[in-house]
Amino acid sequence: MTGHAPMSSRRAWIGGALAALTLPAFAATAAAAGKPTGAETVALIGLADDPRHAARRLERAYPGHPAGRLLDAVQLGIADSEVGLRGSGRSLKIRDVLLPGLDALPAQLAQLRKERVGYWLLDLPAVGVTQALTAAGDAALLFNLSATQDSLRGAGCSAQLLHSMPSQSMLSDALAQYLAARSWRKAWVLHGPDPDDALLLQAWNRAAGRYGIRNIGVKAFKLSGDPRERELANTRLLTSDREHDVVVVLDGDGEFARTLPYATQQPRPVVGSNGLVALAWHPHWERNGGPQVSRRFRKLAGRAMSGQDWSAWIALRSIAAVLGELPSASVAEQASALRNGQVFVDGAKGPRLSYRAWDGQLRQPVFLSHGDGVIGVAPMDGVLHPLEQLDTLGVDRQESACKAMPK
C-alpha cells in the first residue's frame, strides 16, 4: 500500500461507506438459497520498480501514459460494484501485490495460485503478463490492465486472459478513422528509435492502410543536441515537406513528441503521441455518465483518471458483472461467459461493452483527445462493419492470430 496520509483517510472514508451499504439481510437470503457467499479476492499485481511509474516520469504526465498506480481505480471499482452484487450475496476485496521487481514474480504468482486467488489484475509490462499466464493456467481469470501490445492479444494470448486496455492497433485505428473522416489523408510520419516505437509504427502502418491514409514520408527522429545530427533532431528540418496534411508522431517515450505541436515548419496538426492522441479515457469526457466516474475517482485518488485507471476500474466492473450473472461458475466458465457475449459492462463511454471472443479484448470506443478534452470518439460516425461497429477498431475475428479460446 502507498502510505500517504490523505489517501489512507480517503480509503477509510470509502471503507466506511461500504460498511454502511452492506445490508446483512440480503446476504442471509442468498446464503439460504445455497449460493456461494463471501468475499472474492482480487489481486492487483504490480512492480515497485516499474519504469512507467517512476516518480519523475509520472511528473511529466505525457498523454496516454499512466498517471500512477492503479490501486485507487481498483478500489473505486470495488466500491461501485458493491450495491449491484449485494443481491447475490457476493462481494470483492482487494489484495495489493506490489513486488520489488520481475524477479520476484514467479514465486508470488505460485503463492496466489496456491491460495486460490481467482482474479489477477496485471499492471505489468508485457513480459510480466506472459509470465502470469503460464503461472495461472486455468486457475484464475486474468486481466491485462495496461499493456497495449498486440502480441499479447495475438500469438501470446490465453483463454483466461482478458484485456480491458485498448490494444495499440485499436488506438491507431481510432486515430486513422479520425483523419479519414476529416480527409487528412497525407501523413508525414516521425518515429522514435526504441523497439516500442517500431511497434507503434507497425500498428500505424496497418491502420493507415485500412483507412486510406497515405504515408508520404516516414522519418526516424532522435533526441539530440548534436549539430551533426540536426536532420534527425530539429523539429523544423524534420517537418519541412510541403505536401503533407498532418504530422503523425510515434514516440513511446513521449519527450520528443511533446516538443512538436506548434513547432513544425509547416502549419500542420500533430497527432499520435502528442497533439491529438487516442486514449481509453479522458477526465473531461462529459457524456454517458463520464463526469460522475471521473469525479468519484478524483475524490478517491486525488488526481485525474487516466486511461489505465479506467481500464482497471472496468476490469473490476467486469468481474462484478460476471459474478452477478454466474455467481457459482468456475473462473474458466466465467472467462467463457465474458468472451461469448453473455455478460456486458457499462464503461460510461456510450454503448454497453463486451469482450471479443477471439482474443479477449474489451471492445470499446476510443477517445480522440487533445490536452483539454475529447474532440472525437471512434468508431467515427459512418465507419461501417458487418456485425459490430466497435470491431472496426483493432484486430477483427478473421485477422486474429490468437488460437487460445475458452471452451
Next chain:
Amino acid sequence: MPFSVKRPAARRDDQVRRKENRSIHPWKPLSQAVLTVLGALAVGAACAQSVYVSSEKDHKIHVFDAGGKLQTSIDTCQRPRDMKPSADGSRIYVVCGDSNQIGVIDRTAGKMIDRIQVADSPEIMDLSPDGKTAYVSIEDESVLAAYDLASRKTLFKVKTGGEPEGVLVTPDGKTAYVTSEDANVVHVIDLGGRKVVKDIKAGQRPRRFALSPDGKELWVSNELSASVSLIDTASRSVKATIKFVIDGMRASDITPVGIVLTRDGQTAWVSLGRANHVAEVDVASRKVRRTVLAGKRAWGLALSPDESTLYVSNGLSDDMTLIDTRAGKAIRTVPAGRVPHTPLVLR
C-alpha cells in the same frame, strides 16, 4: 474490409428537418393551407398551455406555447434538469445539477424567486403527494435525499447504488423507486422507514420511470439494454421486458430513457435516445405500435393535457420535436436552447 465514411446520424437529423419543411401529411398538397390550419388546431387545442423546457447549458427554462413558438426564457440556477410543478400549479421546482440547488420559479412573474441548496450533483426529482417534500437523486453522493421545501431542511438521505437517476414516489407517498445506473438495480425505498427494502435487478443502465394509473405496473427504461422492464409493484419483481428494434439499426444504437404513459394507461411513449426515435407501445399487448422520428438523442418526454401532442427534447440537436400522437408523425422541430433536458407542459 470495406470501410466507407458517411454520416447516418446527421442524415437522420436532416430528414427530420426536411420532413418538417414539407407538408404535414404525405397525402396531397391539395390544400396545404387547410392542412396547416388543421395542424395548428391539433397542437393548439388546449390553448392556454405552456411548454417549459429546461436547458442544461444555457441555464434557462425556455417557455413555448402549445405549438412550439418560443414565448420567453427564464434564467435559472446552473444546469437545470428535472422539473416538477407545485401542487397548485403556480410554481415550478427545477433541479440544478451544477449549482446544487432546487430553483423555485414563479410562473406568473416568469422568474426564479428562490433557490434551495441541496447536495452534490442533483439530477431527477419527485414530490410527495402533498407537494411539501422533494425527493432528489444525488448523483455524486449516491443517495436519495429528501428536502422539506418550506423549511429548506434536509430530512434524510438513503444510500443507493452508484449514479442514482430516476425517482418516482407512489401516489400514497409511502414508497420511492430509484434507479441506480451503475448498479443496474431499481431500489424500493420505504420512505417511512428511510431505507432500501428491496433491490430489483433491471436491465443495463436503468434510467427513468412511469407508473401505470392503477399503480400496479412500474415501467423502467434500460438505456444500454434497448429495453424497458415492467415491474409488478405488488411482488416487486420484473414481470416482462419489452425490447425495442428498429429496422436498419443495431441494438447498441437504441438507448431508451424517457417514458410517459397516457392517462388511460393504454399507451406508453418511450424515447429511444441515440436511435433518434420515440416508440409508441401498446400497453395491453406490450407491442410497439410504431416509432416516430424525432431529433438527435431524444430523451425528455411530455404529453399535452389532451394527449394529442408529445413534446420530445433532443439533447444533441438542441431542439424539441412536436409529435402528433394520433397521426404518429413529427409536426415540427423547434430550437430549444443548449442541451434541452426536460419538457414540462402546464395549463
